[in-house]
Amino acid sequence: MSDVSDTVEKDTGGRDRQATPMPTDMTARELGRWAWRQVTSMRTALVLLLLLALAAIPGSIVPQEDVDSLAASRWREAHPKLTPVYEKLDLFSVYDSPWFSAIYILLMISLVGCIVPRTAVYWRALRAQPPRAPRNLSRLPEHAAYTTDDAPDDVLERAAAALRKRRYRVVSTGSTAEGSGSVSAEKGYLREAGNLVFHLSVLVVLVGFALGGLFGYKGGVIVGVGQGFSNDLTQYDDFVPGSLFDGDDLEQFTFTIKDFEAEWLTEGPRAGMARKFVSELEYRETPDAEPESYDLKVNHPLTIGKTEVFLIGHGYAPVITIRDGNGDIAATGPTVFLPTDQTFASFGVVKAADARPGQIGLEGDFYPTFALGDGMPRSSFGDLLNPLLSMFVYTGDLGLDAGTGDSVYVLDKADAEQVMKADGQPLRLDLRPGDTVKLPDGLGSVTFEGIERWNKVQISRTPGKLVALTGVVMALIGLLGSLFIRPRRVWVRTRRSEDGQTVVDLGALDRSNGGDPERGELELAAIMDSLQEPKEDKS
DSSP: OOOEEOOEEEOTTSOEEEOOOEEOOOOHHHHHHHHHHHHTSHHHHHHHHHHHHHHHHHHHHSOOTTTOHHHHHHHHHHOTTTHHHHHHTTGGGGGGSHHHHHHHHHHHHHHHHHHHHHHHHHHHHHHOOOOOOOSOGGGSSEEEEEEESSOHHHHHHHHHHHHHHTTOEEEEOOOOTTSOEEEEEEEOTHHHHHHHHHHHHHHHHHHHHHHHHHHOEEEEEEEETTOEEESSGGGOSEEEEOTTOOGGGOOOOEEEEEEEEEEEOOSSTTTTSEEEEEEEEEEESSTTSOOEEEEEETTBOEEETTEEEEEEEEEEEEEEEEEOTTSOEEEEEEOOOEEOSTTOOEEEEEEETTOSSSEEEEEEEEETBEEEETTEEEESOSSSSBOEEEEEEEEEOOSTTTTTTOOTTOOOOTTEEEOBOTTSSBOEEEEOTTOEEEEGGGTEEEEEEEEEEEEEEEEEEOTTHHHHHHHHHHHHHHHHHHHHOOOEEEEEEEEEOTTSOEEEEEEEEEOSTTOOHHHHHHHHHHHHHHHHOHHHHHO
């Protein structure tokens, strides 16, 4: 609240009168309290949640560098004018951008500020005693009354016992000399416990994600079938560590992909896709340990200590040999081609930096089962039924010496020339396994030696995943409690009538929305029956 200063003025009659208070500037403390109230309001949390959803849209539309660097590079080539703008806005790495992080952090602060006060409210409600009985129970939606010759204290005692038997929390005031007294009872407190657990679960989930983001890591690597991997930072194709991750914490395991098998769908709209694929691993948990075998499948990771190894993809690696104009081998070996559709039609680049007289680069597509659809080349099936390699040829300065061609999936063609045929059309090499084609102008030759396979493996450590899972389970339990537990209140009041009998008034209130009136009336009738039949109740 702002401080105000009062001034005294003279009215028209010469008398002193109090002037209108003039507001003053807020102090730093008051400004901070006002800002905190704004940030931690539920309205602000909802607005930030909407902003976070809107901010995630570019990450779903624009190719992300850390997810698919090839698609991001192609997008840059196709949109040269928009690329500088997108790079300044970090749209190629949305989830690592400062503006996305700012929204996320503000949302977390807002949620914590909303949850903590409400948690205290739910905790007090969970420990609260039933309220005093209303004066006129007949005004309640569910009520009943009867008269008895029993003493008021006996009626109240039986009422308290009957309600406790029905798992009500009971408070009895006892009867006065005039016979007036009451019993207040309430059940369904676990509904408030459900609210409490649900709100606390949000904090538990946040803590779990925070632990994973701070101390965990996630890395990816493409490993050829028959090749091995050692869990070292230099072996990863991409590696995203947590903020407090220490590279010395990497577990020193190794594995080799001994074999790979895939089953393919042959019918239906998804024909040509891989239905099932399995990698046969041989791994060692430490360099000195005995080798063990494991069949690595999708959603069946290999767990080594606190680290998990996932199989997330596979593809083909054509074995290509490039000889330069002197007949020397300038490049040879399997080259990873990345799938571009469900039939594993793939795109790849081959670079020969040591070729003479000039560097040679190949860029094109690999079709596992080549076919023509509407006059365009495509792959009709994911398995190797009719493999074809189709590549364009470039020569000159490919940026390999300057280090600008670091990405193995991108060919820097800015200062290179495309090799043309005698008729002026671009030279396109269409090769079957075993084919060799000579390049014009004495540039050399290209040989398609064969085809190997590769697996995309993700290696990650998520220390907070069990904490986050616990939070999710807590949220489900709390939500179920909030939805299905019906809080009810019941009151029993006694008073003496003029003829000396005891008048017993009963009333009930269902505090849940959409309560069942018929069920409530039946329960109230059962309670009244138990009061009228004390012998059966005691037995």
